[in-house]
Amino acid sequence: MKKEGLLNKTWFRYILNAACILLLFGLISILVSSGVVNRYQAMILIPVGYNIILATSLNLATGFLGQLPLGHAGFMSVGGYASALFSMAVDWPAAIEFPVALLIGGLVAAVFGMIIGLPALRLKGDYLAIITLGFGEIIRVIILNLKFTGGAFGLRGIENHTTLTSTFVWVVISLFVIFALIKSRHGRAIIAIRENEIATESVGISTTYYKMVAFSVSAFFAGIAGGLCAHYLTLLNAGDFGFMRSVEILVMVVLGGMGSIIGSVVAAIVLTLLPELLRGFSEYRLIIYSLLLVIMMIFRPSGLFGRYDFSLSNSLLKIKGKITNSSRKKGATHHES
Amino acid sequence: MTFLYQLINGIQIGSIYALVALGYSMVYGIVMLINFAHGEIIMIGSYITWYVMSQMGLHPAIAILAAILFCALFGALIEKVAYKPLRKSERLSLLITAIGISLLLQNTAQLIFSANPRMFTNIFAGSIQIGSRQFSNATFVTIIVSVLIMIGLTLLVNKTKIGKAMRAVSEDNDAAQLMGINVNHTITFTFSLGSALAAVAAILYCCSYAQIQPTMGSMLGLKAFVAAVLGGIGSMPGAMIGGFCIGIAESLTKGYISSQLADAVVFGILIVVLLIKPTGILGRHISEKV
Numbered sequence: 001m002k003k004e005g006l007l008n009k010t011w012f013r014y015i016l017n018a019a020c021i022l023l024l025f026g027l028i029s030i031l032v033s034s035g036v037v038n039r040y041q042a043m044i045l046i047p048v049g050y051n052i053i054l055a056t057s058l059n060l061a062t063g064f065l066g067q068l069p070l071g072h073a074g075f076m077s078v079g080g081y082a083s084a085l086f087s088m089a090v091d092w093p094a095a096i097e098f099p100v101a102l103l104i105g106g107l108v109a110a111v112f113g114m115i116i117g118l119p120a121l122r123l124k125g126d127y128l129a130i131i132t133l134g135f136g137e138i139i140r141v142i143i144l145n146l147k148f149t150g151g152a153f154g155l156r157g158i159e160n161h162t163t164l165t166s167t168f169v170w171v172v173i174s175l176f177v178i179f180a181l182i183k184s185r186h187g188r189a190i191i192a193i194r195e196n197e198i199a200t201e202s203v204g205i206s207t208t209y210y211k212m213v214a215f216s217v218s219a220f221f222a223g224i225a226g227g228l229c230a231h232y233l234t235l236l237n238a239g240d241f242g243f244m245r246s247v248e249i250l251v252m253v254v255l256g257g258m259g260s261i262i263g264s265v266v267a268a269i270v271l272t273l274l275p276e277l278l279r280g281f282s283e284y285r286l287i288i289y290s291l292l293l294v295i296m297m298i299f300r301p302s303g304l305f306g307r308y309d310f311s312l313s314n315s316l317l318k319i320k321g322k323i324t325n326s327s328r329k330k331g332a333t334h335h336e337s
Numbered sequence: 338m339t340f341l342y343q344l345i346n347g348i349q350i351g352s353i354y355a356l357v358a359l360g361y362s363m364v365y366g367i368v369m370l371i372n373f374a375h376g377e378i379i380m381i382g383s384y385i386t387w388y389v390m391s392q393m394g395l396h397p398a399i400a401i402l403a404a405i406l407f408c409a410l411f412g413a414l415i416e417k418v419a420y421k422p423l424r425k426s427e428r429l430s431l432l433i434t435a436i437g438i439s440l441l442l443q444n445t446a447q448l449i450f451s452a453n454p455r456m457f458t459n460i461f462a463g464s465i466q467i468g469s470r471q472f473s474n475a476t477f478v479t480i481i482v483s484v485l486i487m488i489g490l491t492l493l494v495n496k497t498k499i500g501k502a503m504r505a506v507s508e509d510n511d512a513a514q515l516m517g518i519n520v521n522h523t524i525t526f527t528f529s530l531g532s533a534l535a536a537v538a539a540i541l542y543c544c545s546y547a548q549i550q551p552t553m554g555s556m557l558g559l560k561a562f563v564a565a566v567l568g569g570i571g572s573m574p575g576a577m578i579g580g581f582c583i584g585i586a587e588s589l590t591k592g593y594i595s596s597q598l599a600d601a602v603v604f605g606i607l608i609v610v611l612l613i614k615p616t617g618i619l620g621r622h623i624s625e626k627v
Contacts, residue, residue, distance in 0.1 A: 068429055070436075119612045125428050126371045130566065131611050133559070134604035141601040243555070247436060254433055286444040293437030298422050301430040 007320070013313040020312060021172055025165075032164065042164055046232050048272045049167035050225040053174045055252035055264035057221035060178055062250070063259035063307075064187070065214040066194030068129045071116070071136030072222055072249050077241035078112050078139060079105035079223020080230035081149055084158040087231065098161040102170070102227040109223025110216045112139075117215040121208065136246060143238040154237035155230075162232035170228060174221045179261060181217060190214045194259075244286075251289050254296055257303030262310040267303075342470045343592035344585060349476045349545065351584020352483030356538035357561030358568065358576035359490065360531030366507040366571035367527050368424065373435040374415055376558015377442035378532045382408045382539030383549040384450060387457050397460045405536045412532025413525045421521075439555070446551040454550040457543040475544040482541060486534065487577055494573060503527055507571065556600070560587070563607040569620025578618060582606075 006012045028045070031037045037045075058072045083105030087097055120131045143149045150156065181187050189210045192200040201207050230236050252271050256263025275285050296303065357379060364372045382404045389400035419438050423431050461474040494500035502523045505513040514520050542557065543549055560583060568579025583603055590602045610617060 062429075066429070068432060119608070123611060123615055126432060127566075127611055127615060129432060130371070130562065131608060134563075134607045137559075138601045138604050138608075141598065145595075145597050244440075247440060250433070250436070258429075283448060286440060287448065290437045290440035290444060294419055294434050294441065297430045297434040297437065298419070301423075301426060 005317075007313050007317050017312055025168055028164070028168070044273065044276050045164055046162055046167045046228070048269055049164075049171045050228040050232070051249075051252065051268040051272045052171050052265050053221050053225040053228070054249045055256065055268040056175060056178050056261055057218045057225070058249050059253045059256075059258065059261065059264045060181070060190075060214055060221075061218040062253050063257070063264075064182055064190050064194060065211060067121070067211075067215075068125070068250075069120075069132040069215070069218075070129050070243065070246050070250070071132035071134075071139070072218075073241040073243070073245035074132075074136030074139040075109040075113060075219040075222035076226035076229070076245070077143060077236070077238060078226065079109035080226030080236050080241075081105075081143060081155065082108035082223070083227030084155055084230040084236060085148065087159055087161065088157065094159070094161055098166065098231065101161075101231070102224050105227035105230075106220040106223040109226065110220035113216040113219025113222075114212060117212050117219075121211040121215060133243060133246075136241075136243065140238050140242055149238070150236075152238075154235050154239075156235045158230055158234045158236065160231060160234050162228050167228055167232075170224060174224065175261065175265070178217070178221070181213075182261075186210065186213060248289065251293055254303055255292060257305035257307065259307040260303065260305040260309055262308070263303055263305030266305070339592065341468075342472075343588045345472060345476060346592075347585035347588030348581060349479050349584070350588060351564075351581040352480050353538045353542050353557075353580075354561045354564045354584050355577045355580025356483055356486065356534045356541075357558065358565040358580045359487075359573060360534050361562050361565040362568070362570055362573060362576040363503070363527050363531050365565070367503065367524055368420065369428070370420065370431050370435060371562065372528075372531075373432075373558070374438040374442060375531065375535060376554035376556075376561070377439050377446075378408050378412060378535040378554070379539040379542070379557055380446060380549070380551060380554035381411060381442065382536035383457065383543050383553065384446065384455075385536075386540050386543065387455055387549055390460075391455075391458065401460075401540055404540060405533050408536035408539075409529040409533040412528040412535075416525055416528040439558075443551055443555065450551060452551060454548045457547050457549050459544045459547065460540070461544055473545065475541070479541040479545065482537070486537060490530075490534075491573065499523070499526060560600075560603050563603055566607060566617055567610050569617030572617070572619040575617055575619035 007016075028037075032042045054072065054076060058069070061067055061069050061072075083101040086104045087101040090097060092100075116132065116135045120128055120135070123131060144152055182190070189200070189205045190213070192205060193207050193210060197207055248271075252267040253264055255271065256265070256267030271289075275282060278285075281288075357375065360375050360378075361372060364370060364375070385404040385407050386400045389395050389403045390397055415438055419434050420431065423434055459473075459475060461478045463474045464471045465474065465477070466472075494503060502513070502518045503526070505516065505518055506520055506523045510520060513523075538561075561580065564579035564583040565576050566579070567582055568575030568577065570576075583606065586606060587599045587603055590596075590599045594602075614620075
């Protein structure tokens with residue numbers, strides 16, 4: 001059955017989504033420039049942005065590949081340091097320097113992801129969690145002991161490049177790439193590994209290759225997020241990228257639903273804004289996080305959204321279908337009477 | 338002499354790791370779960386001992402007993418509340434729950450006792466002079482107590498009825514149930530036993546390192562876990578060997594290379610072990626069934 005209608009055409013879907021993204025961006029910038037959202041609130045939107053990137057990229061490895069890496073903050077710190085060191089070393093105009101620095105951060109993180117992934121992905125489940133945790137800790141200890149990363153004092157004097165616009169652009173890029181990857185042939189292979197690794201291998205899909213793809217793409221975007229974070233905070237401290245940070249990202253993924261991108265986005269927004277709104281409860285923040293993790297796992301292990309993913313065109317199609325259905329029913333009853 | 342000194346220090350910290358690693362290994366053997374909250378039991382044990390001894394002013398022996406009993410009960414409680422409902426669900430959920438429990442305990446302790454470190458009075462004060470070096474009594478007490486516990490534990494697992502039940506459950510859960518073994522009791526007992534060992538390790542650790550804080554358990558727990566993996570997770574003699582190896586490696590790194598890199602070396606060992614022989618020194622190889 002061939003589906004007719006504009007909404008079923010791929011190009012129309014792309015244009016529709018692009019228009020919505022532009023509208024959203026326009027809305028945010030109007031809100032900021034008109035002062036409805038004040039400067040402080042606008043600044044919080046940047047961590048919201050890079051947390052979205054972190055959560056979705058971890059979701060690629062956890063929700064879609066079905067592994068549990070516990071060193072995501074390690075990739076983030078590698079990317080952050082790499083891009084910060086680059087932007088401090090060169091003196092190009094910010095418009096060129098910043099994207100290049102971010103890309104370098106992402107690439108370095110992806111290379112680390114491959115170096116770690118190649119041996120680590122031979123293991124599975126618990127062992128993979130432990131080995132990535134170990135690598136995360138090693139990265140932290142090494143950064144703390146190197147000279148050019150500022151050691152225990154942290155890296156200071158990073159140029160402040162991260163703006164709301166650039167964060168928004170990178171969030172869109174990373175969501176698009178991860179979404180497109182999942183919907184492609186490669187993505188189906190990755191999901192197949194999650195469902196049954198042995199069966200996947202026996203139909204001739206190279207599990208190692210696809211694991212590496214998912215793992216390094218995940219690390220790449222963690223690196224990008226690290227770069228955004230570095231150029232936003234203007235100082236980096238290796239101590240901030242320990243095991244706890246990895247767990248915080250994991251909480252976002254688990255809460256939103258392992259295998260749901262919209263879930264990760266919503267969870268990242270909520271869990272970044274919530275502590276800002278509840279300043280007085282900051283000491284309870286991690287207690288609430290951990291309780292959430294345990295309660296979610298016992299009562300709703302699939303997370304808030306499960307594996308549901310939002311698609312604008314499909315939702316519109318559904319609405320349209322409902323309208324035509326109901327009008328057809330009305331017509332039918334009318335005819336009978 | 339320096340070498341001997343570092344070696345004895347290594348054996349001391351190694352025996353603490355071994356005690357904790359035994360807990361990890363026993364629990365993994367029975368429910369196939371890496372109990373991330375095990376490190377936090379060490380922290381709780383330390384705080385209980387400190388509280389009973391320094392705040393309530395009671396005799397150290399009572400404090401030690403209280404800590405061991407409390408931790409044993411607490412370990413069983415965690416199993417009942419958090420892990421039991423998930424026993425049939427995916428491994429990933431179980432692992433995430435364990436991480437959640439660990440974070441929960443750590444942050445609750447931070448709220449109750451504050452993040453500031455507390456001073457722990459050494460129960461086994463005094464020192465012995467060997468050659469030109471001073472060794473504290475705590476060092477020898479630690480080594481002797483650990484070795485005695487390990488002998489006791491080996492006897493318990495191999496000679497008693499409950500030990501037999503533990504081995505049976507770790508061999509095949511369902512078959513054990515069919516043979517009339519109460520699997521739930523056995524699992525609870527294993528968690529309590531592991532937690533009691535962690536409490537002993539906590540007291541021994543605090544006597545040498547004097548400081549306790551809410552985050553002390555996580556690093557100690559992770560290193561003990563590395564020891565368990567090195568020895569072969571699920572194997573008890575493996576956990577002991579692994580504990581001593583990690584302790585000695587760490588102590589020698591601190592003595593000869595750099596004290597900051599000690600953690601990196603420990604995790605480096607973990608990675609090398611996982612790559613070369615993921616089942617560890619004494620671990621059984623479990624073949625995968627389709």
